[in-house]
Amino acid sequence: MSARSALLALLSLALAGSLGHDAEAAETREVNVYSYRQPYLIDPLFKKFTDETGIKVNVIYAQKGLIERMEAEGRNSPADVLLTVDVGNLMQAKDADIGQKPNSQELEKEIPAAYRDEDGIWWGLTRRARVVYASKERVKQDQITYEELADPKWRGKICIRSGQHVYNVALIASMIAAHGEAETEQWLKGVKANLARKPAGDDRMQVKGVDSGECDLAVGNTYYMGAMLKNDKEPVQKEWANSVNMLFPNTNERGTHVNLSGAVLAKNAPHRDDAVKLMEFLASDEGQEMYADVNNEYPVKEGVPWSPLVQSWGSFKSDPISLNEVAALRKKASELVDKVGFDDGPSS
Numbered sequence: 001m002s003a004r005s006a007l008l009a010l011l012s013l014a015l016a017g018s019l020g021h022d023a024e025a026a027e028t029r030e031v032n033v034y035s036y037r038q039p040y041l042i043d044p045l046f047k048k049f050t051d052e053t054g055i056k057v058n059v060i061y062a063q064k065g066l067i068e069r070m071e072a073e074g075r076n077s078p079a080d081v082l083l084t085v086d087v088g089n090l091m092q093a094k095d096a097d098i099g100q101k102p103n104s105q106e107l108e109k110e111i112p113a114a115y116r117d118e119d120g121i122w123w124g125l126t127r128r129a130r131v132v133y134a135s136k137e138r139v140k141q142d143q144i145t146y147e148e149l150a151d152p153k154w155r156g157k158i159c160i161r162s163g164q165h166v167y168n169v170a171l172i173a174s175m176i177a178a179h180g181e182a183e184t185e186q187w188l189k190g191v192k193a194n195l196a197r198k199p200a201g202d203d204r205m206q207v208k209g210v211d212s213g214e215c216d217l218a219v220g221n222t223y224y225m226g227a228m229l230k231n232d233k234e235p236v237q238k239e240w241a242n243s244v245n246m247l248f249p250n251t252n253e254r255g256t257h258v259n260l261s262g263a264v265l266a267k268n269a270p271h272r273d274d275a276v277k278l279m280e281f282l283a284s285d286e287g288q289e290m291y292a293d294v295n296n297e298y299p300v301k302e303g304v305p306w307s308p309l310v311q312s313w314g315s316f317k318s319d320p321i322s323l324n325e326v327a328a329l330r331k332k333a334s335e336l337v338d339k340v341g342f343d344d345g346p347s348s
Contacts (some may be wrong), residue, residue: 006213021338028053030056031274035083037261037295038298044081045290049281055274070098075268080275082264088166090122094319099264102276110283114322115300117259124260124323126297127283129316130171131256133218133225133244135210146175146249146257149217150190156346158191159215161204162199163337167221167259172333173326174257174319181332198345204228204237207314221259223245226296226309248316255319 028302035042039061046057060066060079067089070077082093093099094117101120115124132144149158161168175184196215201208203220207228210218228241248256269275281287287298293307337343 013275029054029271029274030058030079031271031278032078033057033059033083033278034070034079034081034266035059035061036063036066036085036089037061037083041295042291044294045282045287048286048290049278052281053274055277057278067093067096067098070266071096077266077268078270079266080243080269080271081278081336082266083261084264085261086166086259087170087262087323087327088330090117090124090264091261091330093264094119094121098267098270099266102265102279104276104280106280107283110280110288111300112302114320114324115262118322118324119306122262122264123279123283124262124300125288126261126292126295127258127300127318128221128223128261128297129248129256129258129318130167131220131222131248132205132247133210133220134247135216136243136245138216139245142245142247143252144217144247144249145253146171147187148249149194149219150187152190152194154194154217156194156196157216158194159196159209159218160191160199160205161201161206163188163221163342164334167203168219169330169333170259170323171219171257172336173329174321176329176332176336177321177325178254178336181336185336185340188336188342192340192342193346195346199343204240207240207244211240218244220308222298223296225313229309230296247311248314250319251316255317258298258318260300260323261291261295277313 031270039059042059046059050056066082070082082098084093107123109125112129115127116122163172170298172184172188175187179187196209203224206218206220206229207224209215225241225246228237231237250256263279265275265279282291285301285304288301288304292299294306296307296310298306298310
């Protein structure tokens, strides 16, 4: 073989190798998701995304510690997207400096400003309302306000989880935004005095407390109603759900407090472009409808249909306050919880 022929052969092999590598890379496009949301709640969306784009979605699920894990991994983190719930967790991710701006016109168009970070780091995907679950047997009123939870008529009749839980911290922060710190402190003392017991358990356990007669009212998120009604493994939870009516506080006034599930584009995302595509899919009409349906939540985008189950709970007015403002008041809210000794219970 001549030197020219040998060179051409080597170039051909190199080109074939390069094309083969490119083809392999194209076949293995993927996005790595760190998720606080359980796999069964999000797998249907990722399957749909993969079917439409060919991009594989790998998920690592954990109940806690993912933000800290991404911090520790630093530049070596394989994470592309973080999925989490509550504006508190989204702000924690921002404060930990593990996110970056997607710079996506599509996300800016689809997600209202009230439900995304003012600096473009976190993006809301679905909403959940913080409501009052009222005993069908013992509570006859069909309307309530958050302020009324401090009324002495409810003495010994309210169940709620820890005041320091992110869901309640956000609710208290929204009260500070509406009434100021001093008035919210007095309100919190009134709610504490009305508790049936020390705050404990998750939102589901508060509804159980109503069903058992331990309390007449429970504070919880809307999606727990869906989770209980769909729980075939523990049918007793359906009994808990069917023992209460869901009241949307302040829906005839400033509106019911809502919170979010959302996403953050990882600061060191190794598959940045495809990660942005996934976030854009979750923010699309199709993604919004699917995500809200499987999670028994509300889309952040107006005009996207609610699931039949969520529609059955009735319409409500949501508090229009930006969750950026709520997030900024979380520290004060947490301090008030400790100041009044909320988690010590009603007799302290």
